[in-house]
Amino acid sequence: KNQVEQSPQSLIILEGKNCTLQCNYTVSPFSNLRWYKQDTGRGPVSLTIMTFSENTKSNGRYTATLDADTKQSSLHITASQLSDSASYICVANTGTASKLTFGTGTRLQVTL
């Protein structure tokens, strides 16, 4: 059964600090993995996408890593800002839209 598990479920950090969110996936076949940011009351917005051949990809202060052997991905946020407060959802893809498997997300709160 295709599954995506994320940890922690929620996280509170001080502004300016770094944090790392984890994603473990069990998807077969595996095509790519995407991280979404979902602000409260909004739809998810894509942050980054990685294929099995990519190890690291950065998008500003967000850096995603992927280990296709261990089926793990992480999203590292550097120098967090209040606007980073959101849910971060990991999505594993077998290659077609119908086979997107969503994690339940990590709820990040950045405080002063």
Add this chain to the structure above:
Amino acid sequence: DTAVSQTPKYLVTQMGNDKSIKCEQNLGHDTMYWYKQDSKKFLKIMFSYNNKELIINETVPNRFSPKSPDKAHLNLHINSLELGDSAVYFCASSQVEGIFETQYFGPGTRLLVL
């Protein structure tokens, strides 16, 4: 604004009623979707249309009927609403960017069935 828009944003209704949610995208995408996000924030695909044709129907009760009058619109009609239908419903559209298909989500419709 170029975007995916949904109406209404909030919908509170009694069990047994019939309701519709509308979605429009002006991004020029060919493919549109409906997703359901439950109380545990788990997103699950319901339907997908490509150029007004249904291409994905994921084990959704037949009380849910999508309708695509044109490729910019995908509406969702729900008959005989049940308590378990309470959720946030997201519309999305997508396009292929390079080798990836990127989905753009609407703001969601929060449905509460009493």
